[in-house]
Structure formats: structure tokens, C-alpha cells
Amino acid sequence: MTALLFILGSLVAVGSAALVVSRKNPVHSVVFLIVCLLSVALLFLLLGAQFIAVLQVIVYAGAIVVLFLFVLMLLSVKKEVITLHSSVLQRVGAVVLAVLLLAEALFVVIMGMGWAVGNAWPAAESINFGTVQAVGRELFTHYLFQFEVASVLLLAAIVGAIAITRKR
Amino acid sequence: MPVSMSHYLAVSAVIFVIGVAGVLLRRNVLIILMSIELMLNAANLAFVTFSRATGAVGGHIVVLFVMTIAAAELAVGLAIVLVVFRDRETTNVDKMNVMKW
Numbered sequence: 001m002t003a004l005l006f007i008l009g010s011l012v013a014v015g016s017a018a019l020v021v022s023r024k025n026p027v028h029s030v031v032f033l034i035v036c037l038l039s040v041a042l043l044f045l046l047l048g049a050q051f052i053a054v055l056q057v058i059v060y061a062g063a064i065v066v067l068f069l070f071v072l073m074l075l076s077v078k079k080e081v082i083t084l085h086s087s088v089l090q091r092v093g094a095v096v097l098a099v100l101l102l103a104e105a106l107f108v109v110i111m112g113m114g115w116a117v118g119n120a121w122p123a124a125e126s127i128n129f130g131t132v133q134a135v136g137r138e139l140f141t142h143y144l145f146q147f148e149v150a151s152v153l154l155l156a157a158i159v160g161a162i163a164i165t166r167k168r
Numbered sequence: 169m170p171v172s173m174s175h176y177l178a179v180s181a182v183i184f185v186i187g188v189a190g191v192l193l194r195r196n197v198l199i200i201l202m203s204i205e206l207m208l209n210a211a212n213l214a215f216v217t218f219s220r221a222t223g224a225v226g227g228h229i230v231v232l233f234v235m236t237i238a239a240a241e242l243a244v245g246l247a248i249v250l251v252v253f254r255d256r257e258t259t260n261v262d263k264m265n266v267m268k269w
Contacts, residue, residue, distance in 0.1 A: 006171045010179040017183050017206050021190030026198045033202050036183075040209050043176065047220040052212075052231050059235050064205065064242055071246045072198060075253050094192030098185050105181035109174050130219075130228060138225045139232065146229075150236045157240030161247040 006046055013039040030068050037061045049130040176217040184210035197249050197259050201242065208238050 016036040023029045037060045044053035128134050139147055183206055190203030212231045219227025252264055 003171050006175065010175070013179065014182050014186070017186040020202055020206060021186060021194060021199065026196060026202075029199055029202055033205065036206065037209065040183075040213055043179070043213060044216055046171075047176065047216050049216045049219070049228055049231075052216060052228050055232070055235060056212075059239065060205075060209070064239060067242060067246060068198070068202065071250060074250065075198075075259060091193060094189060098189040098192065101188055102181065102185040105185065106178060109177045109181060129223070130225065134225050135228045135232070139229055142226075143229050146233065150233055153240055154236060157243050161243045164244065164247040165250055 002046060005042065009039045009042040009046065012036075013043065026072055027069070030065060030072065033068070034061050034065050037065070047130075051130055051132045051135045173217055173221050177214060180210045180213040180217065183207075183213070195260050195262055197261050197264070200261065201245055201249075205238060205242070208234055 013036050016032040016039065019032040020029045020036060023032065037056060041053045041056040041061070044050075044056060187203040187206035187210065190206065191200050194200060194203070212234055215227040215231050215234070219225065249259065253259060256263065258264065
């Protein structure tokens with residue numbers, strides 16, 4: 001059952017990710033981005049990260065994608081000619097580099113731990129691993145300072161976004 | 169076949185490379201931003217996988233911060249895109265190569 005869900009989630013995630021970067025219409029890309037984010041949320045659930053999965057749906061598939069769509073509608077990209085490709089040399093170089101990076105990453109994953117190792121997950125799954133309680137306790141004890149810094153960062157981003165877009 | 173840690177990491181690697189290819193291949197700045205989101209998501213998946221493998225909840229915290237960074241980066245990035253579009257009427261990064269206007 002878990003294996004089936006994993007195969008479903010990973011195939012949908014990879015497929016929709018490929019569609020995000022290959023569609024000509026940016027609106028279609030955004031829709032496939034939602035699909036990709038939701039299937040990654042499913043993978044999070046399979047890994048026992050319930051809180052992160054919920055956050056993924058609310059923050060990513062909710063807020064961030066809505067921001068994308070909002071700006072997309074504001075820009076009225078229909079008017080301009082959507083150019084998919086740059087020069088041939090740049091395209092070939094990009095594909096070669098991407099394939100090399102993929103080979104490298106998969107090599108590290110497979111050589112580093114092998115397909116069989118890690119079949120039995122090392123940590124015994126405790127009953128509240130990844131719940132709001134577990135993550136929240138860690139967040140507000142060990143990572144309290146970083147949490148506050150993140151809030152300052154968000155404030156800076158809000159002020160920055162408003163300052164940049166303000167008409168002068 | 170039981171699902172192992174390597175499978176999750178492989179999925180994460182594939183999604184990350186798709187994001188890299190998107191940044192390198194596409195010239196629409198919105199698609200490039202979406203590709204960056206894809207890459208951040210792949211990193212999140214790797215973090216949660218390692219968190220599950222070690223049994224420590226620290227990886228989840230990092231994912232939380234990555235989401236914060238992603239939201240902040242996207243807000244500022246889209247603001248810049250809006251301003252440039254207002255002036256230049258384009259979302260093609262090859263036509264945004266001049267800093268002054």
C-alpha cells in the first residue's frame with residue numbers, strides 16, 4: 001500500500017514538474033505546479049511529516065500559487081509573443097548540464113547508500129513524530145532565535161515588496 | 169519492493185534537476201520563478217527524508233524555514249517582475265538585461 005502510494009505520488013510529482021517547465025502558457029504551468037506541490041505533500045505524509053504536509057498544502061499550494069496567479073493575471077502576458085527558446089547553443093548546453101547534474105545526483109544517491117540499504121528505516125517511528133506538537137516543541141525551544149529572525153525576514157520582505165512596487 | 173530512503177532521494181534529485189533545466193531553458197521570468205520553487209521543494213523532500221531516516225525532527229524545522237524564505241523571495245521577486253513589466257512590457261529575461269531605466 002505504501003509502495004503503491006509512493007509510486008503514484010512520485011510519478012505524478014515528476015510528471016507535473018516536467019509539465020511546469022515545458023508548457024508555453026504560464027497559467028498552465030501554475031496549475032501543474034499545484035499538482036506537483038500536492039503530490040509532494042503526499043510524499044511528506046508517507047514520510048510521517050503530517051505537519052509539514054499540511055503546511056505544504058496551505059502555504060505553497062494556497063498562498064504562493066495564488067500569488068503567482070495574481071501576478072500572472074495582472075501582467076496580461078497574452079499581449080506579448082511568448083518565446084520558449086533561446087539560442088540553440090544555449091539550449092544544448094542547458095540540456096547537457098542538466099543531464100550531467102542528474103547523473104551526478106543519482107550516482108551519489110545510489111553509490112552512497114544503495115537501493116537496498118535503508119529498507120528498514122533506522123529510527124523506530126514514534127507515535128508523535130512530525131506532529132504539530134513535536135515540531136512546535138522543537139521550534140519554540142531549540143530554534144526560537146531562528147524563528148524570530150525568520151519573522152524579521154518576513155517583515156523585511158513585506159516592506160521591500162511594497163517599497164518596490166509603489167508608484168513614484 | 170519496500171520503499172527505501174534512496175527512492176525518496178532519487179525522486180528529490182529528479183525534481184531538482186527538472187527545476188534546474190527550467191531555469192536554464194526557459195526565458196519567461198515567471199516560469200523561472202516556478203522552477204526555483206520546484207528546486208526548493210525537492211530540497212524540502214530531501215530534508216524530510218533524512219529527518220525520517222535519523223528520527224530527528226530538525227529536518228522539519230529546516231523545511232519550515234525554507235518555506236518562509238520561499239515566500240519572502242517570491243514576494244520580492246514578483247514585485248520586481250511587476251515593476252519591470254510596467255516599464256518594459258515584457259517578461260522575457262533576455263530583454264531585462266539593463267539595470268537602469
